[in-house]
Amino acid sequence: MDAILQQFFNLDIMAQAAPLVFRGLGMTLLVCCAVIPLGLVGGLLVALGSRSHSRLLRGLLAGLIDLLRALPPLVLLIAISAGLPFAGIRLSPFACVTLALFLNTSAYYGEVYRAGLESVPHGQWEAARCTGMTAWQTLVHVVIPQAVRNVLPDLVSNTVEVVKLTSLASVVALPEMLYSADMARSVTFNSSPIVLAALIYLALLWPVVRLMSRLEHRLGT
Amino acid sequence: MLDIRALRKTFGAVEVLKGIDLKVARQELVFIIGPSGSGKSTLLRCMNRLEEPSDGSIFVDGVDLLSPKTDINLMRRKLGMVFQSFNLYPHKNALGNVTLALRKVLRKSAAEAEAIAMAALDRVGLKEKAGNFPSQLSGGQQQRVAIARAIALEPTVLLFDEPTSALDPELAGSVLAAMGDLKKAGMTMVVVSHEMRFARDFADRVVFMENGEVVQDGPPAVLFGPDAHPRVKAFLSELSH
Ligand SMILES: Nc1ncnc2c1ncn2[C@@H]1O[C@H](COP(=O)(O)OP(=O)(O)OP(=O)(O)O)[C@@H](O)[C@H]1O
Numbered sequence: 001m002d003a004i005l006q007q008f009f010n011l012d013i014m015a016q017a018a019p020l021v022f023r024g025l026g027m028t029l030l031v032c033c034a035v036i037p038l039g040l041v042g043g044l045l046v047a048l049g050s051r052s053h054s055r056l057l058r059g060l061l062a063g064l065i066d067l068l069r070a071l072p073p074l075v076l077l078i079a080i081s082a083g084l085p086f087a088g089i090r091l092s093p094f095a096c097v098t099l100a101l102f103l104n105t106s107a108y109y110g111e112v113y114r115a116g117l118e119s120v121p122h123g124q125w126e127a128a129r130c131t132g133m134t135a136w137q138t139l140v141h142v143v144i145p146q147a148v149r150n151v152l153p154d155l156v157s158n159t160v161e162v163v164k165l166t167s168l169a170s171v172v173a174l175p176e177m178l179y180s181a182d183m184a185r186s187v188t189f190n191s192s193p194i195v196l197a198a199l200i201y202l203a204l205l206w207p208v209v210r211l212m213s214r215l216e217h218r219l220g221t
Numbered sequence: 222m223l224d225i226r227a228l229r230k231t232f233g234a235v236e237v238l239k240g241i242d243l244k245v246a247r248q249e250l251v252f253i254i255g256p257s258g259s260g261k262s263t264l265l266r267c268m269n270r271l272e273e274p275s276d277g278s279i280f281v282d283g284v285d286l287l288s289p290k291t292d293i294n295l296m297r298r299k300l301g302m303v304f305q306s307f308n309l310y311p312h313k314n315a316l317g318n319v320t321l322a323l324r325k326v327l328r329k330s331a332a333e334a335e336a337i338a339m340a341a342l343d344r345v346g347l348k349e350k351a352g353n354f355p356s357q358l359s360g361g362q363q364q365r366v367a368i369a370r371a372i373a374l375e376p377t378v379l380l381f382d383e384p385t386s387a388l389d390p391e392l393a394g395s396v397l398a399a400m401g402d403l404k405k406a407g408m409t410m411v412v413v414s415h416e417m418r419f420a421r422d423f424a425d426r427v428v429f430m431e432n433g434e435v436v437q438d439g440p441p442a443v444l445f446g447p448d449a450h451p452r453v454k455a456f457l458s459e460l461s462h
């Protein structure tokens with residue numbers, strides 16, 4: 001019992017590792033701040049494109065989305081960080097992570113938005129167009145607000161996934177939280193820093209997950 | 222005002238409108254009746270190009286509605302439409318439903334849009350409900366908000382597609398009363414409905430459609446009287462059973 005406490009819940013080591021882990025948290029949040037807005041916008045564009053009149057565009061997007069959803073995000077990240085230099089493109093680890101997670105998450109956000117757009121009845125389009133609004137105005141002021149509201153729990157849930165995915169950045173040596181905690185572990189030969197990181201992830205995401213199930217509950221009734 | 226000539230509409234191989242001629246004069250209320258599937262909704266929806274007519278012409282105040290040069294968004298604003306299912310925006314309150322197009326299409330300031338919208342809501346007796354969301358309104362109130370949304374844009378014609386069919390008779394009354402007030406105020410209206418009493422009281426002309434054709438077009442006294450076309454009589458007697 002004591003050994004377990006020593007190995008996983010050593011407060012001294014946690015305190016030592018804390019500055020490093022919290023700096024890692026800063027990087028994790030930075031990646032989130034880049035990927036989440038990009039993904040939200042990219043996903044919306046994907047969803048709108050999937051409803052375009054152009055069959056070519058629809059086909060291309062459908063193929064791209066399938067590819068991105070089938071490809072494990074870790075594979076995508078390694079492909080980008082190891083593959084792009086061969087094409088003469090050198091990106092910083094931060095840019096690689098942002099690009100990989102942006103591509104991955106746009107595909108998922110795209111699917112969520114698509115379901116949202118489909119959930120808005122056609123009568124809403126007709127009513128708005130009958131008042132002289134353009135298709136674009138109708139989309140922005142009538143359809144998208146309802147679509148987002150209808151799939152809010154799924155949007156939040158996908159956002160939680162993005163935060164968790166940032167831990168993949170450790171494989172390209174981006175010092176986000178998991179990477180930093182693992183550094184501290186390898187230096188101290190003690191797992192407490194990882195536990196600290198886990199606790200921070202929990203503290204960060206648990207409230208969101210709670211909120212989400214309340215949201216789902218409310219929309220479900 | 223509204224001049225429809227030889228209007229045809231086909232869905233795939235099915236011809237739903239088979240050459241409709243219809244004129245609506247200023248301040249006139251034209252009431253369209255006919256059996257289910259006769260093409261009433263399709264005709265109405267062609268009038269603001271929610272459906273694209275296959276052939277024929279539609280002129281609104283002398284403007285060729287079907288010309289590619291016509292700004293359809295500008296014309297639609299002048300052709301208000303009220304739907305059977307209200308189609309209010311659920312994420313906006315009554316006031317927001319009415320102000321949206323005033324703001325975005327007519328580019329009114331917030332204050333101006335609000336003043337116009339309140340006046341429109343007042344005309345349908347719902348000034349006090351301006352802050353209510355559609356889910357907090359009865360069906361009759363929702364439909365009156367939809368009417369306010371249309372009239373706020375000062376349309377030249379108002380099109381109604383079975384505005385009371387989704388409502389209980391008690392609630393339908395308030396909607397019909399609001400429509401009657403509009404008629405008295407000089408609004409030009411085309412109404413598809415089964416409310417024959419309203420037609421008797423307010424219609425200038427009643428048009429009976431069947432199988433995509435106009436069978437008879439005349440004053441209510443004629444279509445509801447002994448000189449009605451036999452098929453009109455058959456339709457009306459079936460309705461009253
Ligand atoms: N989008 C469409 N695609 C194919 N057929 C259609 C479409 N809309 C209408 N129709 C057909 O056109 C015919 C006329 O329909 P319409 O809705 O105009 O009739 P209606 O007179 O309004 O009937 P109701 O009293 O039931 O509302 C019907 O046979 C219907 O099935």
Ligand SMILES: [Mg+2]
Pocket residue numbers: 261262263383
């Ligand atoms: Mg109909």
